[in-house]
Amino acid sequence: MNLKKVGNQTVVFANPPVILSSYSVVGPMEGQGPLGNSFNQVWPDNINGEKSWEVAETKMLQEALQGAVTQAGVQSDQIDFMLAGDLLNQIISANFAARQMALPFIGVYGACSTMALSMALGSMLIDGQFAKHILVGVSSHHDTAERQYRLPTEQGAQRLMSQQWTVTGAGSLLLGQAGVGPRITAATLGRVLDYGETDVNNMGAAMAPAVADTILNHFKDLNRAPSDYDLIASGDLGSVGLGLATEVLKRSGYEMGDTYTDCGVLIFDPSQDVHAGASGCACSAVVFAGHIMERIKAGELKRVLLVGSGALHSPTSAFQGESIPGIGHAVVIEA
């Protein structure tokens, strides 16, 4: 049997799955940012009339999922599986959104790398001939994340300059075995790396080694270099993590240049006072579903490497003195 795995961590699709549609819903702050026009929906505020931020996040994810389905023009009963995840304990946003969608559901957890992980898994299920259509989606919400991971939002604690701002939003893609759209041609699944970072206010530093490792292994597995891509975008390293990952890659022999950026750096303007940039599952999901997909469709980008980045700790592990493991999952998207 012919294995579609190349090297240690990469799979190459025989019949690359198509991204039939993408849909993004964001909060007002993301809507006011430099990529505001690329999102399908911008909510007027972070709760939008729901009774809690958590319910609002689920609603946002449902809207993104439904938006992707509608835009692809595929009937719900033609969708084989739904893959989704989020940052909340027991991924309740994804679970409750899945309750509404009534599709066979696969819950995933990769922290903020969940969109890239879902794209990789979904593509394997399609290319493996288990599905014709797979719906993937993720969400995050500034206020649900703040109170779960950090401090009561009412407290208004001052934020450190290395901290990132969790994106309020949801992104969804409908992947298909055939059709018109960019294709997912390969994926590199990441290993969990931990260089001992214990500062929960510096997620970029915690995730940078894993992201760099995945990019390096991706290059090695496929014998590629930065110049083989029009854009390499990590998920949410922010400005601190982007600098660190760039440095690691440089010391490993790769000058990344202008090709490499980070979704967490792109989505907000420095004037929006988010300190080191953005984070959250939705960060790379909405930047990809909105901005990057727009540029691919416009013919500006032929081949993109999206590297979702995740910090795999919890408040409990941090309180117990554990360092913060990171992971990076990469997918190749080609026009």
Add this chain to the structure above:
Amino acid sequence: MNLKKVGNQTVVFANPPVILSSYSVVGPMEGQGPLGNSFNQVWPDNINGEKSWEVAETKMLQEALQGAVTQAGVQSDQIDFMLAGDLLNQIISANFAARQMALPFIGVYGACSTMALSMALGSMLIDGQFAKHILVGVSSHHDTAERQYRLPTEQGAQRLMSQQWTVTGAGSLLLGQAGVGPRITAATLGRVLDYGETDVNNMGAAMAPAVADTILNHFKDLNRAPSDYDLIASGDLGSVGLGLATEVLKRSGYEMGDTYTDCGVLIFDPSQDVHAGASGCACSAVVFAGHIMERIKAGELKRVLLVGSGALHSPTSAFQGESIPGIGHAVVIEA
């Protein structure tokens, strides 16, 4: 292209993956139960010298994963991916165990259905030709679960009769593309169902409709009946949920008879005072890796349907008044 999906929710493997090895580690109470002799390792207590229950749970999962690898006689660098999950916030047990294993890692969340979900996903990745070997593993721990989901353990609150006891344990399987062992021949991925149960002290009732739905759809998709199986075992419905699921199945036209049981009913003896039985990711994982695998290898069982059951809520969703959605994922194992 020939789709390996049959009906709405079921996939049938072209080259059924082999369970090359199984390994189970449990706490003392599980060791004293009726299946005690079927487990590979029984810890003398729930913490085993570690500094916290959470660290102990990670350690237990590592031991199970390492045990499965060693028993299969496969080198670590021959394992393509690791799939794992658990019940703790941000699945830290799985993340930290993955840090030790240094394998490309796919985090999954299906609450207590995670073993069946990982077996289904892992089998799809192998049959889809993306991997030769996949390591799957899950864990749960009575004390980490109690303080996260319920009350401070020190409080010693009285438990309701419908409550189940979270299994302290970890189970792992090494799946291979070829080799000697039972094979995973099909899988039915579940939908999220919610019949409005809001009692967090009655998880069996919350999960029973989803488990029955998955079993019904499995029968429908493959045109099978209970008599096609030597054993149908749900994950952790416990005695309350098992009764409810049996009743739903009966009203839907299927007399399950003695073929149908529940891992949460099997693992403890009523004299162990666990009320409605056992629960937790490890419940179905260790009962399958230990007891059921033993019976398959002994020739007593030719075809088994394992139906992992998960309650997809969180303390936050429960506090906000949400009901408890359930899910069931099924895998067919044949000698």
